[in-house]
Amino acid sequence: IVYNMTGSSMYSRTKKAGGRNLVRQRCPTVDFSHFLKRTVVQRDFVKVKLDIEAAEYDVLEKVVQDGSGKLIDEIHIEWHERQGFADVVIPKRIQRRESIVKGLRDQKCSVYEWQT
Numbered sequence: 001i002v003y004n005m006t007g008s009s010m011y012s013r014t015k016k017a018g019g020r021n022l023v024r025q026r027c028p029t030v031d032f033s034h035f036l037k038r039t040v041v042q043r044d045f046v047k048v049k050l051d052i053e054a055a056e057y058d059v060l061e062k063v064v065q066d067g068s069g070k071l072i073d074e075i076h077i078e079w080h081e082r083q084g085f086a087d088v089v090i091p092k093r094i095q096r097r098e099s100i101v102k103g104l105r106d107q108k109c110s111v112y113e114w115q116t
Contacts, residue, residue, distance in 0.1 A: 032059050033068040040071045047074045054080040057096045064103030074110045081115055 040046055050056050056077055063069045081093045097113075104111050 031062075033062050033066050036063070036068040036071045037066075042071065044071075046072045047076075048072055049076045051078040054093075056080070057093060057100070060100045060104070061096065064100055064107070067107065069104045069107035069109045072104070072107075072109045074112070075104065076112045077114075079113060079115045 036046070050059070052059065056079065060069075060077070063072075079093070079097050081089050081097070083090055101111050101113070
């Protein structure tokens with residue numbers, strides 16, 4: 001993982017992509033739904049800020065699907081609807097976002113959103 005003053009990335013600078021030299025790096029991950037179910041009880045107040053570079057769709061679809069969204073009181077999500085470094089919106093991501101937000105709200109989670 002590469003850290004710098006503007007943030008961090010799972011890429012280091014060795015492969016050319018979008019004007020940058022990048023290469024994919026492996027790093028440990030966490031099953032967020034499983035983490036919530038293991039560590040949170042309903043009486044806890046849980047506030048989440050999620051900015052995970054387009055992985056939010058897969059993570060939050062699972063949260064909605066398995067019902068662990070009911071353990072989150074408030075979630076702040078940065079959506080990444082554009083493809084890589086291009087300025088092209090992917091329509092499928094918009095549909096997924098709308099479905100996820102509805103599912104979270106149905107589980108009584110307050111949702112705050114922003115796009116990049």
